[in-house]
Structures are given as structure tokens and as C-alpha cells.
Amino acid sequence: MIPYDVILKKRNGDSLSKEEIEFFINGFVQGSIPDYQMAAMLMAIYFKGMNDEETAHLTMCKVHTGDIVNLSEIPGVKVDKHSTGGVGDTTTLVLAPLVAAAGIPVAKMSGRGLGHTGGTLDKLESIPGVKVDFSREEFINQVKKIGVAVIGQTGNLVPADKKMYALRDVTATVDSIPLIAASIMSKKIAAGTDAILLDVKVGSGAFIPDPVEARKLAKLMVDIGSRVNRKVTAMLTDMDQPLGSHIGNTLEVKEAIEILRGEHAGTPLFEVSLTLGGYLAYMGGASANPTDGRKLMEKLISDGSGLKKFAQLIEAQGGNPKVTEDVKLMPQAKHEVEILSKKSGFVNSFKTASIGMAALILGAGRLTKDDPIDPSVGLIIKKRIGDQVERGEPIATIYGNDEEKMKQATERFLEAIAINGEKPNVPPLILDTITQDKLTMRL
């Protein structure tokens, strides 16, 4: 086989065989296929696409370029949840302890924030003392002992994805549905869990804002799961406005703790967390169906076991578990200022990614991978789409350590919220759930 022929075949719109995909990916990872040929291949895939079978082969081929985490020492069905990323998406911090409290082992590898989206590891590290770098053995032992661990990546998972993503980033080939599906699924499969719940975000703060495209991505990832014998369910959830009202690292931990205490019932973050939790309970075998699973999550909140599990998780990872009783033990910003509405009317829309950027300006996020972050800063939004607002009424509170940055963040926030005279339709929170029920296992 020669690389030229495989590129030509895809450029002409033909499907690649499993052998051709393996030849190309392995050659790229080992260095016999240079960046410029992979760049041409990525652009050919961007324009000509890949069918579901090719995408499944691409996924598994990428998985096998690195380590696959072996969780077999941990008894039980291991479940994982993956969000495609958003603003105020603190569901992992609510769910990891709740699902563990339901007796389902949670061996979770999370990521850091980049651009307008936050990352679970950064949020956890805002708790004094918490560490997220553990060896494989420490990771597995913690899950065996207390049922939950949330750490950064251990081992050399999917090196093909790191190398391909870096090239996609500079060749305008990130936003290709098959390339995204193979990227996400390869990393989730290499992480070694038995069942995967995907939270695919839709709307102005989502990686893929368009609902039609986001649905295609969700279906494709569920289909890949069927083809490679993994249990996968996808939910399409709204990111046309921030999910939680708190944005910023310490603030999001605070909101998660408050939800585990039984506060914020009925809010969007609460609703999405508990619905996802119901599915995780069902997929992990702790309930007969997702509806019972959700009831179980509610019970684990009201009897305090979710919050207790969160304290255990924090302590096991070197942090101060007392933060679950007193959130002020986390870093606090020096200044707190209310943003007042300049108009009367109804909140019609948010430029959600821009809200994430307002938090980034304050210091809560990073533009490049190595930027430092300030855990204490961020904002709490007081209004949602459909809410009525009076001129001069507080619509958000911003928390900062630098007055100039706070000014810029306020401007960014005011640009990102549209208030006018008409009452809008409120977007549905959960748009759809895509399961494998009607798909057969094919590989």
C-alpha cells in the first residue's frame, strides 16, 4: 500500500477498508506518513465524509495506537459520562458522588477547561489540597475502596488522537462529524468503562451549535458503540444558555455541593444532572429503568449519601472534606459586583460561548493549554431565557480580583445577553435520548 493511493481513494469519495485505515493511522503515528499527507487525508475526509463502518474502524484503530485502561480488577459495571462541553456544566461533580453512592463504581478520567468551556479537573483543584494526578494503581485502589475517583489521564491513551487533533486544529478540519465522533469515542473506549453515557450539547455554547448536526454526531457515536460492542446512550441537551447559574471553578463546586445538599431543586443543572444520573443508574444495573434511576438519585440527595460520598472523594484525593459543610473554605475573590440591566423586558437569548469568555477574562479559564487559572473568580447569573427583567435590576454578580478585568467581563456579559420586549419560547432542556435498543451489535 502507498499513502498516495489511499488519499486519492478518499479524495474521490470512495470508502476505505479497515486495512487502509490501519495502514494510514499507524503509519502516521509511527512517523512513516508525514503531516502533509495526513493533512490531505483529513481534508479529504472533511469534504467526502466517512460512512458509519469506516468511522467505527477509524475509532478502534485509534484506540489500539495506545494503552487501554484495564478496570477489570474493579467489580461491577463501570459507567462513564462524557459531555461535549459547555458553560456552567457541572454535572460531573454532581453525578460522580451520586452514582458512586448508588453502588456503581465511578472510575473517571476528566479533562481541563479550554476556551469558553470549563473542565472538571480545574474545578476539583479549586478545593484546597485536592490532587488529580494518580498512578493507575492508586486510581484503581481508590475506586475499590470508596467507589469513586476523578483524575487526569493516566497512561498513554490514544496517541493517534493527540497527533491528529493538533493537525486538525491548524488545517480547519476540526468540525467534521466522523472525525469528532472517532476522536471522542476512541478516548472513551480506551478509558476502559463498560458503558458510556454521552451528553451532546446543542446551542450557542456548544461545540456544535446546530441541532441537526449535533443529532447526527450523537447518533453516529451511539452507532459506533453498537458496532464495537460497547453500551452507549446519548442525550441531546440544551446549551443555548449556561446550564448552571454559577460559572467559574470555585463557584461551580459550590453549586454542585448545594445541589447535593438538596438545594436548587428544579433548576436546569439539577434536572439535567438527575436525568443523566437516572440513565447511569440504569446502565450500571442499580435500577430497572431510567425513571427509577432518577428516583434513586433523588433519594441519595435527600438522605445525604451523595454529599457524604463527595466529602469522601475529596478526602481520598488529598483535599479538605469540610468544604462540603462550608464552601467559604475554598478560595474567595476579593471583589463582588452586581451587573444591572440596562433595559426592561424579557431575556430572549444568550451568546453562551461569550458568557464563558467573560469568565475567562476574569481568570477562570485559559486560552492556551498551559495558562494558569484563578479558581476564585467567575459569575453567578440571576436570569434565564424567558425571565422578566426591570431596568436597573441585578442580572448577574461577578466575582473578581482585578477591577479592570471585571469591567471588561461586565461589558462582555452585557453584550452576550439579549433583553427585549417580547416573551420568547423557552428552549427545551433535554431534546432527545438516543439508545441502542433498535440497533444490533454488528462487529
Ligand code: URA
Ligand atoms: N472533542 C474531542 O474530544 N474531539 C474532537 O474532535 C472534538 C471535540
Ligand code: CA
Ligand atoms: Ca447508521
